[in-house]
Amino acid sequence: MKEEFKQYIASYLKLFPHSSLEELEILRTQLIIKEFDKKDFFFSSGEIQRNMGYVCEGLLRRYYINEKGNKITTGFVRENQYATDYPAFIRQKPTKYFMECLEPSIIIELSYENIQEGYKKFKNNEKYGRLTAEYVLTVQTDRVESFLFENAEQRYLNFIDRNPDLINRISLTHLSSYLGIERQSLSRIRNKIAKK
Incomplete structure (x- = not known):
């Protein structure tokens, strides 16, 4: 078993330590490991995302292109996070976003069909899906509320506080x-902050 598989299974077992051997073996056979180069796309606007992605190595950014043709960054996805436009993925509708690799990346993929099959067969899979949905909802809500209730400096300080490892991995253009x-x-x- 490759190191990436071990990493994914280990993260799964942290959440569900009592998973059966049958469950883990079926999951292992369904996972696909893919390598992406810098500037490759995990998915692009207009596509239906068929596979959920779990980032083992690397960094991606999610963005859309506005009516003026500007690329607006809406998120970063790093190791041990999911590469997805989750609302479009669960409905199997075309995404409005691009998911681009900012670094060479290794992503484990699991198909929509296998996820749905796992929900029916194993209780742990249902719970895992719920936890994923809750995480995505929390991240999206935090982002919206940051624009409603924080000024630009507060948003920057909160980003640094929550993502200290990312500041040297992303460009100021993408961050701004x-x-x-x-x-x-x-x-x-x-x-201004440096002078304080």
Whole structure:
């Protein structure tokens, strides 16, 4: 079994330590490991995402293109997180987003069909799906509320606090887009904080 499989199964077992051998063996046979180069796309706007992705190595960003043709970053996905547009994935509808690799990445994939089959067959799979949905909902709600209740500096400080490992892995352009501010404004915020 490859190291990536072991990593995925280990993360699954942390949540469900009493999983049966049958359950783990079926899961192992359904997982697909894929390698992506920097700038490769895990999925693109207009596609139906057929496979859920679990990032073993690497970093991706989710973005959409607005009416002016600008790429607006809506999230970053790093190791031990899911690469998905979850609402579109669970409905098997075309996504409006692009998921691009910012670094060479190793992603474990599990198909929509196998996920649905697992829900019917194993209680743990249903619970895993619920936990995934809750995580995605929390991340999306936190992002929306940051724009409603925080100023740009607070959004930046909270991002740094929650993602200290990402600050040296993403460009200021992508970060400023994610924070909803101009790059020059982000530079001013960073300089102001550095002087404190």
